[in-house]
Amino acid sequence: MSKPIGIYIHVPFCQSKCPYCDFYSLTGQSASIFDDYTEAVIRLLALWSGRLSGARADTLYFGGGTPTLLGGERLAEIIKAAGRHFGLEGAEITIEANPGDSLEPVFSAFAQAGGNRVSIGAQSFNQEQLRVLGRRHNPADVRAAIEAALSAGIRNISVDIMLCVPTPEPETPDRQIELAVQSASDAAKLRVKHISAYMLKIEKNTPFSDRKGELFLPSEDTAAEIYLAACLELERQGYRQYEISNFAAPGYICRHNLKYWNLEPYLGIGPAAHSYLDGRRFYYTANLDAFISGCAPVPEGDRITKKITEQEYIMLKLRLAEGVTNQGFLERFSHPIPKKYYRRASLIPSEYLTADSKGIRLNRRGFLLSNTIIARLLDD
Numbered sequence: 045m046s047k048p049i050g051i052y053i054h055v056p057f058c059q060s061k062c063p064y065c066d067f068y069s070l071t072g073q074s075a076s077i078f079d080d081y082t083e084a085v086i087r088l089l090a091l092w093s094g095r096l097s098g099a100r101a102d103t104l105y106f107g108g109g110t111p112t113l114l115g116g117e118r119l120a121e122i123i124k125a126a127g128r129h130f131g132l133e134g135a136e137i138t139i140e141a142n143p144g145d146s147l148e149p150v151f152s153a154f155a156q157a158g159g160n161r162v163s164i165g166a167q168s169f170n171q172e173q174l175r176v177l178g179r180r181h182n183p184a185d186v187r188a189a190i191e192a193a194l195s196a197g198i199r200n201i202s203v204d205i206m207l208c209v210p211t212p213e214p215e216t217p218d219r220q221i222e223l224a225v226q227s228a229s230d231a232a233k234l235r236v237k238h239i240s241a242y243m244l245k246i247e248k249n250t251p252f253s254d255r256k257g258e259l260f261l262p263s264e265d266t267a268a269e270i271y272l273a274a275c276l277e278l279e280r281q282g283y284r285q286y287e288i289s290n291f292a293a294p295g296y297i298c299r300h301n302l303k304y305w306n307l308e309p310y311l312g313i314g315p316a317a318h319s320y321l322d323g324r325r326f327y328y329t330a331n332l333d334a335f336i337s338g339c340a341p342v343p344e345g346d347r348i349t350k351k352i353t354e355q356e357y358i359m360l361k362l363r364l365a366e367g368v369t370n371q372g373f374l375e376r377f378s379h380p381i382p383k384k385y386y387r388r389a390s391l392i393p394s395e396y397l398t399a400d401s402k403g404i405r406l407n408r409r410g411f412l413l414s415n416t417i418i419a420r421l422l423d424d
Contacts, residue, residue, distance in 0.1 A: 048102035049321070050303040051126060053085060054314030055111040056332055059145070063178045063251035064244060068316035068330040069109040077332075081314075082118040084336045086125040088313050093129035096311075096321070101130035103300035103310075106139040113145075116153025123157040136161055136200075136299045143189040144181030151196035161200040161298075162193045163240075169230035170223055173209045176259075178251075183230070190234055200296060202238035203231045207274055208267045209244055210252075210259040217266040221273050228274040232281035237296035241274050242289050243267065268412050275408055286365050288411045305363050307352055307376075318344065323352060352376070355422045358385065358404075362418055367398075367405025388421050 057078070058069040093099070104126055106119065114122075119139065126132055138161040139154055141147055151162065166186040168174050174182065186203070193201050205227045211220065231239050244261075246252050252259065262270060275285060283291035290301065303310050312319040316330040325344035328335055357376060361368045370380040381403060389399035396410035396417060410417055 047309055048100045049096070049130070050103040050105065050300050050308065050310035051089075051101045051130065052300070052310060052312045052314075052317055053104070053106045053111070053122060054312065054317040054328075055081075055106055055108040055114055056315050056330075057081075057108065057113045058110045059113065059142075060178070060180065063255075064247070066247035066250050067109065070332060077336075078114055078118060080336045081332070082114065082121060084338070085122055085313055087338075089122075089125045089129050092311055092313075099130060101126065101132055101311075102135045103303065104132060104135055104137045105300045108140055110142055110145070111139050112141045112147060112150045116150045119150065119159070120153050120157035123154075123159060127158065132158065138163055138202075138298070138300060140165065141189060141193075142181065143185035145189075147189055147192040148195065151192050151198060155196040155198050160198060161202070162189075162198050163202040163204065163238075164189050164193075164236075165204045166227075166231060167204060167206045168209055168223075169205075169227050170209075172212050173223065173227075176210050176212055177206065187234065190236065199237070201236040202240060202298065203234065203236050204240045204242065205231050205274075207241055207243050207270050208262050210261050212260070214260050217262065217269070220262045220266055221270050224270040224274050225277050228277040229281070232278055232283065237293045238298060239278055239283055239291045240289055241271075241278065241291065243271060268409075271412060272408060284365075285408070288363050288414065302364075305360050307357060307360060354382070358422060359418050362404070362406055362414065362421075365405065367403055369403035370401070371403075373403070385421055388423070392417060392420065 056069045057073050058071050060071060061069065104123065111119070123137060137159045139159055140163045142165050164186060167177055167179055169183045169186070171182055190201055207224050228241060246256055278291045279285065283293060285291050286297050287301065287305065290298065292298070309321050310319060311321060312327065315328050315332050315335040318325065318327040319341065326341040327344055328341050329339065354377060358368050361372070368381060373379070373381045385404060386399055389397055389404050396407055396413060398405050398407060406414060406417065
């Protein structure tokens, strides 16, 4: 495999489950389960290294769940195994972390093993919103987590915030917008290198879904204004938007995340982890016991072809601020963007989309309607 791959490790353990989260994770697991899981991950790194002979990795990402629950020693073992099998020279190595946990020893071991990037799940800097979200930390814990990372020598720090958070009592649209802008401003004032600002989506089979009628959520119009206002605040504070929900200081775009949107190869290890290798998509089932026992991954849907379609490429690239470029399309498919997509783009108002000699890209308001606009562009 000529291109370096990314490696995603899904750590399916949490101390408690947040009411909005639909990611696969389990609570109340023992240290022996952590050991079994770690051994399974290391075993699979060796297995995949053999299958992908000569493959090198330039990103490694620990997501979850709460990866720090594994502890520094287990995380270091996994990083060292990934380095033995996939190189990791100059790699971006990220771990997600929750504020309020005991992070100093974990970050120290993580950094000593080569870890160099931390993503901290702040979600909000308003204590009432944190309570509604079921978070265990307070705003001061976010600052403490950043200090713990800096003390370990980690400078590349990202903070997650959540937009359109329910309020404990009914609020005016202006107040809902104000709360979101304040969270964006508070995150930016920490001078971290990267900020992710996600719109809350009520997922099926979550406590929030069961209680949706009780939640004081912003209207669709207010949600749009919240997103635009938060984006403007982050831009004002010096962060450049490079993807629908991601903003970076110069030179600190998340290299691992870009692999997903640029259709570059990545290997996912862990229950519920997805992969894209050699044009094929597959995943491990969301079952910890099966994963530890050595179950094989399964194909994603009925995709067995190695050929990436033009439509799949356009759909993913339009998540990025640069959009679909003629140069990129030419490199991938040996021809520029077909004229039919330009014809369809001409029917979409310019406040949502720009189509010019460089390519086709969504504007900020277009990001809010990305699914609808992309469907219209791709409709054959």
